[in-house]
Amino acid sequence: MEPKKTKDLKEAFLRSRTIDAELNEERKKKQREVQLLTLGSAGSGKSTFSKQLRVLYGDGFPEAERVKLRPNVYSNVRVAIKRLVRAMEKLGIQFEREESKNSLCFLAGVFRRECWNAALGLARCCLRGLQWLDPEMGDAQDLSENLVSVENGQHCYELCADDKLSLEETVAIRALWQDKGVQDAWEQRHLYHLAESAKYFLDNIDQISTETYIPSVQDILYIRLPTTAIEEHEFSVNGLTYRVIDVAGQKSQRKKWIHFFEGVTAVLFFTALSGFNELMDDDDKVNCLHDSLDLFRDLAYNKWLEQTDFILFLNKHDLFVEKLKTTSIKSCFPHYDGPNTPEDCTDFIQGEFLKRKPVKKTVYPHITCATDTNLMKTIISDVHNIIVDINLRRVALL
Numbered sequence: 001m002e003p004k005k006t007k008d009l010k011e012a013f014l015r016s017r018t019i020d021a022e023l024n025e026e027r028k029k030k031q032r033e034v035q036l037l038t039l040g041s042a043g044s045g046k047s048t049f050s051k052q053l054r055v056l057y058g059d060g061f062p063e064a065e066r067v068k069l070r071p072n073v074y075s076n077v078r079v080a081i082k083r084l085v086r087a088m089e090k091l092g093i094q095f096e097r098e099e100s101k102n103s104l105c106f107l108a109g110v111f112r113r114e115c116w117n118a119a120l121g122l123a124r125c126c127l128r129g130l131q132w133l134d135p136e137m138g139d140a141q142d143l144s145e146n147l148v149s150v151e152n153g154q155h156c157y158e159l160c161a162d163d164k165l166s167l168e169e170t171v172a173i174r175a176l177w178q179d180k181g182v183q184d185a186w187e188q189r190h191l192y193h194l195a196e197s198a199k200y201f202l203d204n205i206d207q208i209s210t211e212t213y214i215p216s217v218q219d220i221l222y223i224r225l226p227t228t229a230i231e232e233h234e235f236s237v238n239g240l241t242y243r244v245i246d247v248a249g250q251k252s253q254r255k256k257w258i259h260f261f262e263g264v265t266a267v268l269f270f271t272a273l274s275g276f277n278e279l280m281d282d283d284d285k286v287n288c289l290h291d292s293l294d295l296f297r298d299l300a301y302n303k304w305l306e307q308t309d310f311i312l313f314l315n316k317h318d319l320f321v322e323k324l325k326t327t328s329i330k331s332c333f334p335h336y337d338g339p340n341t342p343e344d345c346t347d348f349i350q351g352e353f354l355k356r357k358p359v360k361k362t363v364y365p366h367i368t369c370a371t372d373t374n375l376m377k378t379i380i381s382d383v384h385n386i387i388v389d390i391n392l393r394r395v396a397l398l
């Protein structure tokens with residue numbers, strides 16, 4: 001019979017070999033899998049980046065999927081025209097043409113229906129509050145967050161997402177968009193909040209209102225639909241599995257982000273360069289770029305992200321270049337005294353971000369236009385190489 005000591009040794013050896021094999025398998029799996037957390041203010045381009053991954057490495061939005069997004073295009077058109085008209089009131093701008101008032105009257109009926117929908121949304125929130133009184137259903141925090149997001153107009157994108165744009169509505173919207181007063185309000189959009197893609201959709205109102213309209217991939221990239229719940233997407237990119245976590249950028253939603261800090265391979269931080277002369281949608285006292293800089297600093301110094309590298313996307317560069325033709329970044333950075341060229345201004349803003357990180361933290365900046373698929377293909381390929389590097393270092397430490 002085998003002595004007990006030898007038997008124990010054999011068993012211990014086998015156990016250790018199994019553990020080694022499991023660790024090896026785990027390491028290999030980790031080597032192939034990266035967790036990417038997209039962070040940044042509302043509207044900075046986080047979801048558009050995920051959409052580009054889907055275009056380039058996923059199913060590319062097949063027609064059946066694109067049809068489903070048609071109501072979102074209509075919703076963007078309605079929200080845009082409503083905000084433009086409201087801004088005219090606020091800015092004291094008059095319609096150029098008398099007939100525009102009739103168009104507005106007609107649309108007011110549509111907007112009223114929307115108000116009913118909003119009231120319905122609030123009623124649903126109240127119901128949730130009542131459910132909270134019963135400890136087994138919902139929670140109070142959920143109620144207050146929903147109320148905040150209704151107040152911020154976050155839900156209005158979903159509330160006016162009818163599946164049809166009637167002929168009368170199309171005619172009225174087109175007439176208003178062509179009115180000089182509305183165009184003046186568009187020119188002054190930095191004074192209130194309006195999605196930049198408004199022009200893209202309003203210019204194409206004739207095409208998108210046809211019965212046979214199916215949004216193109218480009219249309220989908222331009223749709224503005226604020227993220228309201230954390231979304232996870234998985235893509236296979238050059239042999240790596242990307243698990244991308246897309247969060248809601250609104251101020252009221254940011255406290256939820258911390259739950260996703262653990263196990264992150266890299267943070268993809270998005271900022272909208274063009275926000276330098278804009279106010280936030282959810283806090284109209286705060287400049288968008290200043291908010292983004294503060295947010296970046298808070299995250300770069302966050303102790304849970306101490307070991308995590310950041311990839312910084314200086315996004316909406318196309319809109320930034322356009323704005324610089326008429327506006328100086330001095331409105332945002334009064335101490336800036338360099339030339340107002342896109343190169344100098346981008347360099348300066350990049351420097352402002354890099355100033356707001358701990359010395360030891362690695363941040364990889366990229367200048368991007370998230371709606372441009374060709375450009376993003378190159379950017380994602382560069383970012384991929386960085387992610388491979390980060391991942392190799394991370395796995396070596398395991």
Ligand SMILES: Nc1nc2c(ncn2[C@@H]2O[C@H](COP(=O)(O)OP(=O)(O)OP(=O)(O)O)[C@@H](O)[C@H]2O)c(=O)[nH]1
Nearest residue numbers: 042043044045046047048222224227249316369370
């Ligand atoms: N012109 C232009 N538009 C962009 C760019 N990046 C994003 N957009 C548009 O900006 C809007 C907001 O982009 P999203 O990707 O939804 O922003 P987000 O960061 O996910 O916002 P939240 O979900 O609210 O946190 C969309 O209408 C996009 O089409 C860009 O580089 N250039």
Ligand SMILES: [Mg+2]
Nearest residue numbers: 046047226227
């Ligand atoms: Mg989003």
